[in-house]
Amino acid sequence: MAENDIGLVFPAFITDFRDDPSQCVPGFNKLFSEYLEKASFITGKELLAYSLESDPMQLGELSNQFASYIYSCTCTDLLLNSGVRPAMIAGYSMGIYAALYTASAIRFETGLLFIERAYHSILNVLPQTRYGMCGVIGLSEKDIREIAALHNLNLAIVNRNSDYSFVVAGSSFHINVFQLKAKEEGALHTRPMATAIPYHTGLLSEAAKELSETVFSADVQSPVIPVISVLRQDRISDAARVREEVVNNIFNPFNWFETQLKMYQSGIHVFTECGPSQVLLKNSKFMQGSGKFVRWDSLINKFL
Amino acid sequence: MAKITEKTRIEVREIVLAFFAEECEADKSQITDNTSIIKDLDGDSLMFLELIEIFKKKYNLDIELKTIGKYAVKHPIETIGQLIEMQMLIIEHENRLLELDK
Numbered sequence: 001m002a003e004n005d006i007g008l009v010f011p012a013f014i015t016d017f018r019d020d021p022s023q024c025v026p027g028f029n030k031l032f033s034e035y036l037e038k039a040s041f042i043t044g045k046e047l048l049a050y051s052l053e054s055d056p057m058q059l060g061e062l063s064n065q066f067a068s069y070i071y072s073c074t075c076t077d078l079l080l081n082s083g084v085r086p087a088m089i090a091g092y093s094m095g096i097y098a099a100l101y102t103a104s105a106i107r108f109e110t111g112l113l114f115i116e117r118a119y120h121s122i123l124n125v126l127p128q129t130r131y132g133m134c135g136v137i138g139l140s141e142k143d144i145r146e147i148a149a150l151h152n153l154n155l156a157i158v159n160r161n162s163d164y165s166f167v168v169a170g171s172s173f174h175i176n177v178f179q180l181k182a183k184e185e186g187a188l189h190t191r192p193m194a195t196a197i198p199y200h201t202g203l204l205s206e207a208a209k210e211l212s213e214t215v216f217s218a219d220v221q222s223p224v225i226p227v228i229s230v231l232r233q234d235r236i237s238d239a240a241r242v243r244e245e246v247v248n249n250i251f252n253p254f255n256w257f258e259t260q261l262k263m264y265q266s267g268i269h270v271f272t273e274c275g276p277s278q279v280l281l282k283n284s285k286f287m288q289g290s291g292k293f294v295r296w297d298s299l300i301n302k303f304l
Numbered sequence: 305m306a307k308i309t310e311k312t313r314i315e316v317r318e319i320v321l322a323f324f325a326e327e328c329e330a331d332k333s334q335i336t337d338n339t340s341i342i343k344d345l346d347g348d349s350l351m352f353l354e355l356i357e358i359f360k361k362k363y364n365l366d367i368e369l370k371t372i373g374k375y376a377v378k379h380p381i382e383t384i385g386q387l388i389e390m391q392m393l394i395i396e397h398e399n400r401l402l403e404l405d406k
Contacts, residue, residue, distance in 0.1 A: 186374040
């Protein structure tokens with residue numbers, strides 16, 4: 001495995017814990033606990049009660065994002081300390097904060113601040129409607145748009161994972177109707193996501209404005225490791241672009257498929273997901289020549 | 305309409321078992337027709353989609369995913385045996401799969 005072909009990818013939320021890394025990665029528990037303690041102190045959240053045995057879906061949305069960020073930061077600290085030198089990184093949706101931390105563009109504390117500020121800005125401006133998101137597998141983008149048009153559903157396709165795997169956002173009612181109609185039209189699977197926020201839609205543009213006040217006054221540096229934008233699939237090269245990306249990420253759709261493809265075409269042939277499960281690995285299966293996925297704990301053990 | 309031979313049947317079975325053994329890190333010899341894809345193997349719809357793509361390429365199939373999705377709503381799959389049977393029908397009938405229900 002060449003050092004210069006490793007790419008790190010970061011999930012947005014924790015959905016499950018497949019394996020306990022403390023069994024095979026020395027120092028994981030200690031560092032994870034230290035970060036939890038630090039984050040609890042900074043955010044005032046009772047994150048200390050959180051453990052790897054907790055059900056991440058019972059955490060609540062904000063705490064889940066914090067936990068995901070902390071887990072990812074722990075992974076990357078251990079990876080970098082073991083000698084892994086990623087050539088490129090990208091964060092899936094709200095995984096951007098851990099990606100920027102890994103690239104030394106923001107400090108650990110700044111990532112927590114952005115997560116919290118984004119969440120509260122969204123709650124401040126979102127209309128009093130119930131919202132949701134769902135994943136849909138087995139339909140094309142054209143199929144999805146046709147279903148939405150046919151049934152007058154006000155939905156946005158907010159991410160493409162592959163030609164037949166998308167994420168859709170809108171009001172809860174429209175999402176529920178969409179799921180029923182999508183199944184009728186031949187979707188292999190639809191899955192509601194554990195969020196009440198329509199991330200990556202124009203509904204959050206005002207929240208992004210609120211967030212920008214925090215982002216533009218925060219200490220942000222140019223990434224020392226190339227970070228690929230999930231919005232534009234180009235390199236986020238300096239501090240100004242980092243700020244722009246953090247703000248735009250809230251209310252613009254992204255394309256994970258093209259992002260991973262861009263990484264692959266740039267020479268990344270080994271992908272490592274810095275999170276507790278392999279959700280991004282599953283999404284990547286449909287890229288031609290998608291490279292090899294190596295678990296982050298296995299990667300550490302290869303380098304130690 | 306493709307003719308399903310014994311060779312095809314063996315081939316499909318071998319592909320399905322090898323696929324789930326690798327994807328789910330399971331012992332291939334322990335996977336039987338009665339193995340539950342979700343409960344026993346922790347499989348999911350993305351795996352199903354990936355498997356369909358494998359068969360589409362291997363047998364050069366003319367079938368839309370949504371045709372399979374519509375068929376699967378009426379004929380839900382829970383076990384490896386059911387999945388193998390459905391793959392056989394897909395290879396045999398391709399886009400005319402839904403005509404089986406008429």
